[in-house]
């Protein structure tokens with residue numbers, strides 16, 4: 001270090017500069033698969049219609065080849081005593097809450113991945129294992145995932161689940177919006193089985209129109225809020241309810257997309273690699289100047 | 299400066315009662331580690347779908363990276379600003395950084411569910427992910443640290459090659475190679491030194507960006523858009539205290555005289571940096587009006603107060619005092635407090651502040667998780683001890699020069 005002369009320094013500094021910019025990572029261009037399509041699909045869940053039969057829980061497992069109890073076992077309502085969450089063994093669960101308008105008929109709420117329009121999981125995943133598809137579905141790719149669980153930290157709805165009990169090839173599990181079924185024109189399994197049409201499948205734009213319409217025609221029945229219309233920048237799954245959503249244990253979220261702040265910081269720090277490269281140049285210059293000062297003092 | 303102290307391998311017995319205890323702790327950790335690989339993460343940890351990250355990320359990775367910051371802060375001081383005065387502490391700090399980051403990498407390796415895919419981020423890029431940025435920077439920085447340490451290895455073996463028996467013929471060619479390597483390194487080292495400082499600045503701050511995406515899942519006392527800045531400032535402020543802390547422990551355990559002359563001067567720089575950190579931390583609290591959360595008495599508010607009071611304010615006051623700077627004991631206490639403060643800050647950010655909307659039980663680390671973390675720390679200390687006893691890292695008075703010359707040289711310099 002000390003023996004180096006100034007000419008060498010400049011020469012190598014130039015080389016180093018090029019080397020560093022060679023390392024640069026181009027700001028990720030929105031991969032085609034993560035484009036937000038105008039006609040993305042969604043599901044409108046009307047919690048005032050849902051009867052808590054839990055057939056959707058069964059159908060979902062069945063459609064994804066997951067072990068399941070016989071279908072008639074799902075009419076057991078004792079599970080409602082405790083709040084349940086989707087996990088690695090169930091992509092969707094139904095929870096029950098008291099109904100302020102009619103204590104005889106409780107309110108049932110189906111829970112699954114919301115398929116956000118600006119998904120935190122897609123933004124966060126270290127290897128880009130999550131993608132937002134044209135159909136609106138947010139899916140996970142087992143060939144990329146390294147199992148770091150950052151997606152779970154990021155998701156505002158606390159949805160992705162991890163197979164903690166598996167020593168080899170643990171997977172992230174969550175509702176995939178029946179990606180394989182909808183690709184071939186079938187309905188999502190839960191929508192298809194629902195006996196009372198609490199779930200409506202359609203383009204997100206239409207669903208919002210339908211939801212607004214229902215609220216307009218029944219203003220004393222519904223609260224004037226479509227959950228998912230604006231939450232975290234909008235979600236593919238939308239909910240209607242007859243009471244405040246916080247009573248149904250929906251998280252209170254703002255309208256800004258969940259990844260917004262962290263992405264702008266990331267892109268600020270790495271704007272075409274200018275900040276790191278300038279820092280490099282600055283430090284290089286400082287090093288050269290202090291070195292010269294030291295030499296002239298000698 | 300090298301004229302009167304020079305890095306020398308320390309000649310002492312490796313095994314002491316303390317070392318034996320560390321070995322036992324390390325073995326215990328390794329046992330649990332085996333269980334983690336055989337039975338899976340769920341079997342040895344208390345992690346769950348509610349709490350996906352625990353102390354392996356909070357301590358082994360986040361606190362590990364922060365406490366290894368001595369490497370880049372001393373490199374910036376000693377090499378970039380050419381403050382030759384501090385050269386004595388650059389090597390030990392570099393060694394700590396190298397070992398620290400090695401264990402950070404191992405910590406990540408054991409925490410991720412699919413450890414055999416740890417190389418995926420190298421070819422599968424997601425530029426919008428803060429974790430991706432941290433991962434790539436840490437990988438490159440670790441390589442840079444190894445390169446920065448190479449001259450120490452060359453120095454150890456040049457002129458001291460003695461392979462025995464059938465390998466004897468290799469001695470000369472290997473030595474030639476080392477000399478060549480050493481020469482090449484000394485010409486290009488500054489590239490790596492600057493790169494190391496840049497990479498550290500980047501990932502120390504991006505580590506702070508990590509939790510921002512968790513949004514309201516993180517307690518408002520810690521969740522702020524300036525987290526990256528706070529992480530960077532706290533990393534810089536813990537750099538020198540960590541060097542002082544280690545240097546005093548090493549001096550104690552090897553029975554050397556503490557290098558107070560360098561350490562107290564290093565200490566004078568701590569208060570200003572810590573002050574800036576405190577200003578931002580308090581400023582952020584007042585701008586976001588999060589002090590209201592301090593009025594309720596719970597785990598989060600208590601931990602926040604401990605972190606700020608014992609980890610920043612008290613040591614800041616101590617580092618302003620001349621008496622503290624000149625006493626090895628008080629300097630040690632003040633430095634330990636800063637180290638403790640930053641350690642706690644990382645643990646708070648990643649574990650204590652994490653407050654998922656749906657939880658069934660609060661996360662408390664399991665015996666297995668604690669054993670593995672403690673085991674890694676023990677291994678790190680053991681490796682440090684082994685290396686300073688076999689490689690020229692810690693500076694000691696050079697016997698070749700008489701005290702009179704020493705004084706003369708020092709005098710002329712100042």
Ligand code: SF4
Pocket residue numbers: 113114115116119120121122138154155156157158159160174
């Ligand atoms: S709800 Fe969570 S997992 Fe589903 S798309 Fe949104 S961020 Fe991703």
Ligand code: SF4
Pocket residue numbers: 124125126127128129130140144145146147148149150151152172
């Ligand atoms: S666990 Fe897998 S899917 Fe989730 S962030 Fe990590 S790599 Fe991506």
Ligand code: SF4
Pocket residue numbers: 059060061063091092112174175176177178188189190191
């Ligand atoms: S959309 Fe498909 S995967 Fe998602 S809850 Fe319904 S059935 Fe399950």
